[in-house]
Amino acid sequence: MNLGEKIKKYFQEAELYASHGLLAEALEKYQAVEGLVRSSGKIRNRDGILNKLAVKIKETSQKLNKLDRIQPMREVNEDAQSLIKEMYTFDDPEAKGSAVLGGAVALAKFGQYDKAIEELNRLLEYDKLRLEAAKNILWCWVQQNYGEYAVSLYQKWRKQKLFPPDETEVIQAYFNELMDGAGVEHELEELECQQTIEPDSEVEDEDILDISAVKFVLPGGPRKGESIELEISFQSGKYIQMIIPRREKELTDSIHVGALIKNMIFYSPVAIFYGEGFVSSNNAIDAGPKKGDFSLEIKIIKIVS
Amino acid sequence: MAVINLKNRQIECKLVFYGPGRSGKTTNLEFIHKKFQKQVLGKMISIDTEGDRTLFFDFLPIGLGKIKGCDVKVQLYTVPGQVKYKATRQLVLKGVDGVVFVADSLAVRREKNMVSLKDLHENLMKMGLNIRKIPLVLQYNKRDLETKGLPVMPLEKMEHELNRQLKVPSFPASAVTGEGVGNTLTAALKLTLQSLQKEFKWAH
Structure with a gap:
């Protein structure tokens, strides 16, 4: 040739x-x-x-x-998520016989973390499933590199006394191992006595512009999935506060303290930017002209773009 | 793991098409979907693909009708072949009853075949399954590419490299034309049902 x-x-x-x-x-x-x-x-x-x-x-x-x-584990559409759940809802020993838990665990393993967490959160209400559901919720957050948020969530559960003592031991041992594996420094002892842990913010106070409004999708509650826009009443660096009128009580029921809100849109007079926030407080106002309304505070923990 | 309901005489089992990336696993399923329409029980579903690469898995449910008095349904799956999707492959393999290993006949893909077969062996082992015991069929795909001038490995060489120790049924094939696809599927189903019969004695 x-x-x-x-x-x-x-x-x-x-x-x-x-x-x-x-x-x-x-x-x-x-x-x-x-x-x-x-x-x-x-x-x-x-x-x-x-x-x-x-x-x-x-x-x-x-x-x-x-x-x-290409990320091998990325969010797929809702139909595909339902299919994964349906197809993998077989008797999974890890799921301890619960088909619903099996489906949620399958979603988590396929990287459908948000959907899996949503389903697992519902299972926290059931005594027999609570422990496995909680372990899987922590696993999902750690997989997404939200170790600190997982600690704050775990602290919230401890403060609420969500688990009986024997289960607390089990979940603490599991969580310790999980965090060690992920290389995240942590201290889980006596968490319930400590002040509420908030995930650290990646942004400095001075880097955040004045924000006039935010838009996000309600993460739970009766109006879950609804996109809402709220005006900012007060801002201190990365902390933003909003007043929610009493007639909108349903809305505050949808936003629990300690929730992580992804895909937030922040509107400032000069730019629109995206990020994530941690619900740091959600209280009824008990004095002054706004008495009876609600004050919602969100800590901006990440700016995406 | 197959679902066997002896009371209702129903069997549902899972067959997984395994193999390196771009070896033609999805093309096999597409051909089965097109050619065996009477057996196909639902639409073929491909979850998350990038171009023509499978990132999660493909799924095709088929029904074989009554066999020895039992209504037999089979779920066909493919795995993503690229090395980096190992975790997804392990998930898809869960509960597997039989495997079709789709090897690529192109000479340049020789090593990829071997790596993928080793990966199958490891993943089965993690689930407590033995590659020598699970119903397994090899398919040497893309035989047609020789006519287009691409270097293709001789069947003897592929047999020697991939099947010397396994000694399982193997078939030359061209999934794009459909040649060998039916034979591969039939052999895999036969082995799988025989294995389930041995384990569960469903056919009397």
Whole structure:
């Protein structure tokens, strides 16, 4: 086989590999062709061929990089989530016989963390399922790198005395191991006696613009899933406060202290930005002109863009 | 794990198409979906794909009708083949009753086949299953590409490298044309049902 035939054969192979989605193999062949062309000065239109090959190599590399960047565990649509839950709701020993818990655990394992947490939160109400549900909720938060939030949530449960002493021991041992595995520093002893732990904010007070309003989807309660927009009544750095009129009590029932709110939109007079917030307080106002209304405070813990 | 209801004479089992990325697992299911319409019980579902790459899994439910007095239903799944989706493969394998290993005949994919077969072995082991004992069929896919001028491994070589120790049924195939797909599926179902019969004695 002469050089020309070899170049042609390799190029055809590269094109076929590319058409079959075998991008690494295609790239290797394009590079081999480029090497052959470079090694000979006698090829007609050599520079033109090399330019075309450079384009092919660049395009193939870009496609490969794009594939590498895909997150293997990302949120899929609601129908797909229902399907995962349905398909994997078989008798799972880890789920201790509960089909509902099995489905929620399957969602968590497939990386559908928000949906899994939503389902698992519901199961906290059932004595027999509470422990497993709580363990899986903590696992979901830690998997998403929200170790600190998991600690604050665990503290909330301890303060509420959600678990009897024997279960507290079990879950603490589990949580310790989980946090050690994730390399998160933590102190879980006597948490219920400590002041409420709030997840640290990634943003400095001075970096946050004056915010005039926020928009987010209600994370739970009777109006769960509804998108609401609230005006900011007071702001101190990363803490924003909103007044919710008494007639909107349903709304405050949907936002519990300690909840993490993702995908928040912050409106400032000069820009719109996105982030996450931690509900730090939600109280009824008991004096003054706003008496009977509610004061909701959110700590901004992350700015995404 | 198969669901066997002897009272209602119903069997539901799970067959997983395993193999390296781009070896043609989804194409196998697509062909089955198209060709065996009478057996197909529902639509083929592909959960989360990027272009033509499976990131989660494909699912196709089929019914084999009455076999020895039992109504047999089979859930066909594919796994994502790329190495980085190991965790997803473990999830999809959960409860598996039989496996079709789809190997890529292209010479450049030789190592990928071996890595994927090793991965199958490890994942089964984690679930307490033995690759030598589970119903398993090998398919040497993309035989048609030889005619397009791409270097394809001889069947003997593939048999030697992948099936020397396993000694399971193997089939040359071209999932895009459908050649060998039916044979592979039939053999896998036969082995799976025989294994379930041995375990549960459902056919008297």
